[in-house]
Amino acid sequence: MRGNSFRLLRTAALRPQPRKPACSLPQYGIRWSSSSAERQWSTPLAKSLAKAIETTGPISVAAYMRQCLTSPDGGYYTRQTPGHDQFGAKGDFITSPEISQVFGELVGIWLYTEWLAQGKSDRVQVIEVGPGRGTLLDDVLRTISSFKGFAQSIEAIYLVEASPHLRSQQAKLLSGTEAVLQETDLGWKARSKHIPGCDIHWCEDIRFIPKESSPTPFILAHEFFDALPIHIFRAVPHSHIPASSTTLTPTGPLKPKRGPSSEPSPQWHELLVAPVTASSTTTTTFSTSSTAPPPSAVDDFHLTLSKAPTPHSLYLPRTSARYEALATTPDATIEISPESLSYIADFAVRIGGANPPPSPTPTTPSTTLSSPQAQPPSGCALILDYGPATTIPAATLRGIRSHHATSPFASAGLVDLSADVDFVALAEAALAASPGVEVHGPVQQADFLESLGIGERVAGLVRGKGKSGGKEEEEEMVRRIEGGWKRLVDRGPAGMGRIYKAMAVVPHREGVKGVRRPVGFGGDVV
Ligand code: SAH
Numbered sequence: 178m179r180g181n182s183f184r185l186l187r188t189a190a191l192r193p194q195p196r197k198p199a200c201s202l203p204q205y206g207i208r209w210s211s212s213s214a215e216r217q218w219s220t221p222l223a224k225s226l227a228k229a230i231e232t233t234g235p236i237s238v239a240a241y242m243r244q245c246l247t248s249p250d251g252g253y254y255t256r257q258t259p260g261h262d263q264f265g266a267k268g269d270f271i272t273s274p275e276i277s278q279v280f281g282e283l284v285g286i287w288l289y290t291e292w293l294a295q296g297k298s299d300r301v302q303v304i305e306v307g308p309g310r311g312t313l314l315d316d317v318l319r320t321i322s323s324f325k326g327f328a329q330s331i332e333a334i335y336l337v338e339a340s341p342h343l344r345s346q347q348a349k350l351l352s353g354t355e356a357v358l359q360e361t362d363l364g365w366k367a368r369s370k371h372i373p374g375c376d377i378h379w380c381e382d383i384r385f386i387p388k389e390s391s392p393t394p395f396i397l398a399h400e401f402f403d404a405l406p407i408h409i410f411r412a413v414p415h416s417h418i419p420a421s422s423t424t425l426t427p428t429g430p431l432k433p434k435r436g437p438s439s440e441p442s443p444q445w446h447e448l449l450v451a452p453v454t455a456s457s458t459t460t461t462t463f464s465t466s467s468t469a470p471p472p473s474a475v476d477d478f479h480l481t482l483s484k485a486p487t488p489h490s491l492y493l494p495r496t497s498a499r500y501e502a503l504a505t506t507p508d509a510t511i512e513i514s515p516e517s518l519s520y521i522a523d524f525a526v527r528i529g530g531a532n533p534p535p536s537p538t539p540t541t542p543s544t545t546l547s548s549p550q551a552q553p554p555s556g557c558a559l560i561l562d563y564g565p566a567t568t569i570p571a572a573t574l575r576g577i578r579s580h581h582a583t584s585p586f587a588s589a590g591l592v593d594l595s596a597d598v599d600f601v602a603l604a605e606a607a608l609a610a611s612p613g614v615e616v617h618g619p620v621q622q623a624d625f626l627e628s629l630g631i632g633e634r635v636a637g638l639v640r641g642k643g644k645s646g647g648k649e650e651e652e653e654m655v656r657r658i659e660g661g662w663k664r665l666v667d668r669g670p671a672g673m674g675r676i677y678k679a680m681a682v683v684p685h686r687e688g689v690k691g692v693r694r695p696v697g698f699g700g701d702v703v
Pocket of ligand 1 (some may be wrong): 244273293307309337339347381382399400404405540
């Protein structure tokens with residue numbers, strides 16, 4: 178059993194929408210060096226971001242998050258600081274697989290139940306996006322290795338990882354301490370220590386993993402989506418964006434959709450990131466959260482409401498009726514992560530095949546609604562993360578450092594940034610991307626783990642603990658095993674069992690009577 182604390186979360190996202198307007202705050206203190214008139218920034222990354230913004234103007238929260246998390250020059254996941262690890266008691270946060278080995282074991286069992294329910298495919302690939310230290314996959318593969326038929330069906334394992342440093346850690350754990358990573362066309366590879374003869378491949382984006390004639394995909398995403406960049410929009414019912422204003426986009430100039438007059442009308446404005454200046458007042462996303470820290474005097478950046486439309490504000494808030502419904506609610510705030518939507522769409526297409534191309538002759542009724550893929554839908558994706566079950570996240574961008582909530586706008590690259598996952602948006606995107614999938618959940622993590630038998634597995638571990646040593650050691654081990662279990666299924670207001678959710682994407686089998694529910698989502702082992 179491992180660790181004793183968990184990744185900090187805010188409960189703000191669970192509150193009903195719409196949110197209260199963000200407040201304006203007093204001026205910030207800006208740091209200047211004593212010896213020169215040069216402004217001081219908290220990190221080199223903050224300085225280079227500020228310099229870039231001087232040229233481009235304020236940037237989207239998504240662009241800011243992307244740089245802070247995965248910039249090759251000092252991003253949170255991509256930098257390597259000797260002696261510093263993001264994960265664990267001495268790091269910044271701890272995740273479920275790091276708390277208890279039982280978590281990964283149950284995820285392995287879940288994959289096995291899907292393999293059984295879907296007819297025991299003899300060609301399987303396992304894909305994990307954002308594997309961290311590799312702990313989850315290590316426990317998953319160790320568990321799968323005891324189901325011989327399933328283990329033998331695994332042809333390849335793919336890991337999508339942005340961080341070279343975490344990639345090495347994963348290779349050590351999953352391949353053995355002496356793991357040597359070989360470069361390949363895709364990225365890198367090494368042998369799996371759990372699945373004999375099977376290679377583990379690393380790449381930096383899921384799009385690099387071949388789709389055509391691939392084995393059945395079994396996909397895992399644990400605390401990955403919360404790390405993907407978000408855009409934040411605010412509804413301004415009486416927007417004064419002039420009718421004549423244009424926005425430059427990569428595909429050319431765009432005019433906002435509105436009437437010919439310059440009368441005020443409802444518009445989504447994007448919240449952008451700009452450096453703090455002596456005269457800055459800020460629009461903050463923190464003002465509605467009781468657990469959030471107040472904006473700090475050392476912030477390098479702040480949020481500011483765009484005065485004109487941005488390419489994203491013209492498009493993203495129009496992509497779902499859920500957003501449209503809030504467009505006239507003063508100061509309603511919504512977070513949208515297009516990168517998350519393209520990841521889940523990619524999962525769905527791998528499992529269920531792509532949508533058929535639109536018919537060239539709309540008057541001719543379409544003869545087939547099925548996807549053009551050769552194989553029938555097969556495989557599954559399990560998404561485990563935190564966020565509200567039904568509402569749209571708002572005001573959930575957070576910084577985490579040394580197990581404490583901190584401002585996302587100070588110490589760029591030294592602070593983990595994350596935002597709540599919009600599960601309904603993920604489900605909508607999966608269903609829109611493929612006619613061959615269905616989505617189950619989200620369900621609370623506690624319900625998911627309990628229906629997979631976490632209580633029984635923990636009792637088994639406790640019974641087996643006596644073999645390991647003396648009485649004191651034994652008591653300590655029982656305490657840790659049981660402590661980890663309780664933490665994972667804690668249904669208290671800020672408990673992991675309630676805040677973390679599980680969602681599954683599985684094949685939609687036409688003609689099958691009734692819906693087959695996966696285990697953990699109301700179904701039984703088949
Ligand atoms: N699943 C692990 C780690 C979660 S932290 C666990 O639960 O313990 C997020 C992980 O996603 C890290 O491995 C990080 O390096 C990776 N990551 C973050 N953004 C990414 C991106 N844009 N592309 C690929 N990997 C990314």
